[in-house]
Amino acid sequence: MPKPDSLQGSLDLLVLKILSRQPRLHGYAIMTAIQARSGEVLRVEEGSLYPALHRMEEAGWIRAEWITKDNGRRSRLYELTPEGKKQLATEESRWAAVTAAVNRVLRTV
Amino acid sequence: MSLWSRIVNVFRGERLSREIDEELQSHIEEAIAQGRDPAEARRALGAALRLREESRDFRLIPWLDSLRADAIFGGRQLKKNKVASAAAILSLALGIGACTGAFRLIDALLLRPLPVSEPEQLYALARQANSPEGKTMTFDSWPYPAFQLMRAAVKDRAELIALSYSARTDLTYGSDQDIEKACRQFVSGWMFASFGLRPALGRLLTESDDVKPGGHPYAVLSYDYWTRRFGKDPKVLGRTFRMEDRLYEIIGVGPERFTGTEPGTVTDIFIPTMMHPGVTRSDWSWMRTLARVKPGVPLEPLRAKLDAISLAFETERAKGFMSWPKQELDNWLKQKVLLEPAAAGVSDLQNDYRRALVALGVLVALVLLIACANVANLMTAQAAARSREMAMRVSIGAGRWRLVQLVLVESAWLAMFATAVGGVFAWWAAPLVVHMINPPDNPAHLVLPADWRVLGFGLALTVGVTLLFGLAPALRASSIRPVSALKGGDDPHSRRRLMHVLISVQSAFCFLVLFVAGLFIATFERLSLQPTGFSAERLLTLETVSERPQPPEYWDQVAEHLRTVPGVEMVAIADRTLLGGSSWNNFISVQGAPTNGVLAYMLSGSPGWLETLRIPLLDGRDFRPSDTYPGMAIVNAAFAKQYFGGGNPTGKFFEMAPGGGPRLRFEVVGLAGDVRYREMREPILPQAYYPMHMADGKGGLTARDYGVFMVRTKSANPLAMASILRREVARARSGFRVSNIRTQTEINESHTVRERLLARLALFFGMVALLLAGVGLYGVLDYSVLQRRREIGIRMALGAPAGDVARRVTVDVLSMVLAGGLAGLALGMAAVRYIESLLYQVKATDPAMLAFPALAILAAAILAALPPVIRAVQTDPLTVLRSE
Numbered sequence: 001m002p003k004p005d006s007l008q009g010s011l012d013l014l015v016l017k018i019l020s021r022q023p024r025l026h027g028y029a030i031m032t033a034i035q036a037r038s039g040e041v042l043r044v045e046e047g048s049l050y051p052a053l054h055r056m057e058e059a060g061w062i063r064a065e066w067i068t069k070d071n072g073r074r075s076r077l078y079e080l081t082p083e084g085k086k087q088l089a090t091e092e093s094r095w096a097a098v099t100a101a102v103n104r105v106l107r108t109v
Numbered sequence: 110m111s112l113w114s115r116i117v118n119v120f121r122g123e124r125l126s127r128e129i130d131e132e133l134q135s136h137i138e139e140a141i142a143q144g145r146d147p148a149e150a151r152r153a154l155g156a157a158l159r160l161r162e163e164s165r166d167f168r169l170i171p172w173l174d175s176l177r178a179d180a181i182f183g184g185r186q187l188k189k190n191k192v193a194s195a196a197a198i199l200s201l202a203l204g205i206g207a208c209t210g211a212f213r214l215i216d217a218l219l220l221r222p223l224p225v226s227e228p229e230q231l232y233a234l235a236r237q238a239n240s241p242e243g244k245t246m247t248f249d250s251w252p253y254p255a256f257q258l259m260r261a262a263v264k265d266r267a268e269l270i271a272l273s274y275s276a277r278t279d280l281t282y283g284s285d286q287d288i289e290k291a292c293r294q295f296v297s298g299w300m301f302a303s304f305g306l307r308p309a310l311g312r313l314l315t316e317s318d319d320v321k322p323g324g325h326p327y328a329v330l331s332y333d334y335w336t337r338r339f340g341k342d343p344k345v346l347g348r349t350f351r352m353e354d355r356l357y358e359i360i361g362v363g364p365e366r367f368t369g370t371e372p373g374t375v376t377d378i379f380i381p382t383m384m385h386p387g388v389t390r391s392d393w394s395w396m397r398t399l400a401r402v403k404p405g406v407p408l409e410p411l412r413a414k415l416d417a418i419s420l421a422f423e424t425e426r427a428k429g430f431m432s433w434p435k436q437e438l439d440n441w442l443k444q445k446v447l448l449e450p451a452a453a454g455v456s457d458l459q460n461d462y463r464r465a466l467v468a469l470g471v472l473v474a475l476v477l478l479i480a481c482a483n484v485a486n487l488m489t490a491q492a493a494a495r496s497r498e499m500a501m502r503v504s505i506g507a508g509r510w511r512l513v514q515l516v517l518v519e520s521a522w523l524a525m526f527a528t529a530v531g532g533v534f535a536w537w538a539a540p541l542v543v544h545m546i547n548p549p550d551n552p553a554h555l556v557l558p559a560d561w562r563v564l565g566f567g568l569a570l571t572v573g574v575t576l577l578f579g580l581a582p583a584l585r586a587s588s589i590r591p592v593s594a595l596k597g598g599d600d601p602h603s604r605r606r607l608m609h610v611l612i613s614v615q616s617a618f619c620f621l622v623l624f625v626a627g628l629f630i631a632t633f634e635r636l637s638l639q640p641t642g643f644s645a646e647r648l649l650t651l652e653t654v655s656e657r658p659q660p661p662e663y664w665d666q667v668a669e670h671l672r673t674v675p676g677v678e679m680v681a682i683a684d685r686t687l688l689g690g691s692s693w694n695n696f697i698s699v700q701g702a703p704t705n706g707v708l709a710y711m712l713s714g715s716p717g718w719l720e721t722l723r724i725p726l727l728d729g730r731d732f733r734p735s736d737t738y739p740g741m742a743i744v745n746a747a748f749a750k751q752y753f754g755g756g757n758p759t760g761k762f763f764e765m766a767p768g769g770g771p772r773l774r775f776e777v778v779g780l781a782g783d784v785r786y787r788e789m790r791e792p793i794l795p796q797a798y799y800p801m802h803m804a805d806g807k808g809g810l811t812a813r814d815y816g817v818f819m820v821r822t823k824s825a826n827p828l829a830m831a832s833i834l835r836r837e838v839a840r841a842r843s844g845f846r847v848s849n850i851r852t853q854t855e856i857n858e859s860h861t862v863r864e865r866l867l868a869r870l871a872l873f874f875g876m877v878a879l880l881l882a883g884v885g886l887y888g889v890l891d892y893s894v895l896q897r898r899r900e901i902g903i904r905m906a907l908g909a910p911a912g913d914v915a916r917r918v919t920v921d922v923l924s925m926v927l928a929g930g931l932a933g934l935a936l937g938m939a940a941v942r943y944i945e946s947l948l949y950q951v952k953a954t955d956p957a958m959l960a961f962p963a964l965a966i967l968a969a970a971i972l973a974a975l976p977p978v979i980r981a982v983q984t985d986p987l988t989v990l991r992s993e
Contacts, residue, residue: 028139047155054164
């Protein structure tokens, strides 16, 4: 079965965007949010989500916090940092530039 | 997250892993809660272990993490082989400690720059000339007028600074009863400014404090002395003390770290050169010269200029040397000024111990290398035992560098432990060595700070040592090929080859160390067995001064009084002690003939001096109380040989002209046996002894303010009488005071201090080297027997006799020892040139000198080989073959 396109390189952008709308989400919620908002078109490869989250956390774009849920289990919530906001703007404009460029190619050829 | 948090995460790795796992787990639970199939959710997430590793690498510093893991693993490995690790650590610690200790000494004495501004601009002036005995000698003393000429001549290019030799002197802050000793140095007033030093208290000497001879009775204390003597009392300013019949006023205290310009001596009191009694005299050489050369000034023209000025001065001065033979005069004027870097200051201790310390440094470095070779062999043997583990690591994907790191980290553990233990050893040992070279009456104060220089050296040594013994085994371990290793090893000999090379290197170094140790020991033995010609047994020397010059009759009365003190056997007076460091010489002519250019050495002694020192009177008579100088003399056998062709000189005459004055005539009244006058290492000098009573040319006798009472006591420990005698001298006549008491034995032994130090330390390190090499040899043989037990078993099963087995096991290794020994011999022959000046009557080619290290190594090799050979011979073929 062919895997749905994970949109190489756009995962960061999607995660940052989701978190800018809805702060304090855990990993699973981020994943489902991406799926829901994209109208079930984009599916995040679950295995690559967490290393990406940890990498972005390390870069200082997002920060994480442990909370204890009602059932006593702990869950790790992520939210955007000011630096992450800047990064989101950069990524968005880069994405816009790339898609515009791709569209130009599609139109002219 | 910051770099810091990543570093912190390295050390809380467990927790980090747990958190990542927990997060992944909560993801799956969330998925299950959403109604997904647990197995499917897990599959979708992927391998938890891989995710964890991936995430970890973001959240910490991977190389630091692997280093941490290796450090923990390496530590465990060391703990597993406790005995081997302890042996390795101890032997390395000894090597590292000895090297660090040697470095501390060498650094403190020879390398450490003086705490002054731009020490690298400092140069010391010295002169190279031919001694009257015809040997090339270097000395650095000048008369002050020569210094003044030189200073004026190079003023635009360099600032010259005059410094007297630091010397312990009597002084008093109160009455004459409170005489104490302090180390004083006459220095140019501008020295402090030129050195860029600031006072800790008051002011320092300046150029205007050093203008008029005898006109500036001011003193600056060193910080160290101010602390020791006055407890940093600020009220010392303005206090006065009396020294050599002059009153000095304390005007300031020097900066904390400045202890003078002579490493090995801490100067207590600085005084302007103008206060020195010899400052106007052209015939009194009492000071050194330092030059602060201005930046960019070429050295050679500067040196040539100084050379010309100094030579012109000496040529002018030599016009007064009327009694000197022409040839001697020409010889004397063939001198050359040298300019040598002196950033570390300049001192006699440096000159005496430079070569000795460097030789010791090389010896301890060799011991360290031997220890390194041992540990390298140990690591190689352990790596062999772990080859399967290494192969396993490679098979599951460990990189080559990771394996190198793994083994090196283990080595670093060893080296770090060894450095810690060695550091303690060095901390304890370096002052001990300084203590060993201390003459009791003039202790060497070598400042031995343990600062970043020593620390840096220790760290560099640790890293160097780690690479030295760890790199070869590490590279070998990393180049493992899993297939062959897991099958049971490919070339079992390659590993042994490395070990064998190390064994021969060890043997070579061990031979060298023992050989040099043997030379030092023989030197000390021969030097201390040299007869002095007199008896130092129970002999005390009382250096005595009087307030004003006192008539010789008064001196005789003091001697007479001392003879009545219970416990005193015999007393005589002399103007100096034999071997005590001061000498008096002149050219002699016999019956009007020109002198033969050999200097005679002189000493004045009272009647009974010969008997008190137990110097045999071979012919003629001793002095009588009525004998005076000039007039009568007693000469020794060497004198008779030198000037009278070996015939009996009694009743004959000779002349000398002291100080270029009129010729004085002496009748030889006695012939004495040969004694050592100045040095242990030179041939017996021709000597003439004169009566203590000196005619003043006006019908009276010259008064004197210095003399040495030679007292032979009855008690076996003469020093027990020191305080009694000190008191009795003061009681015998007022104005007389003992300034220093030493036993003659101590004076004699001061001539072999360096040799004793070298012999002791070289013997110690020789034994350590032998022990280490023996242990190393044992380890390698043991390993090789263990590795070859299959082969041995087969050979024995086929009927090989025990002798054959023993030979096969040992022949390789012992031939390596032999090869190493020969290499060591060659090294020793080459090295002996550098230590020749430290040796006495010992030749490197002496068979005994070669036999000592050879036999010692042979014995150690046999002892080390015995247990493994016995084990090899006792191999039970059945057991071995069955186990395979």
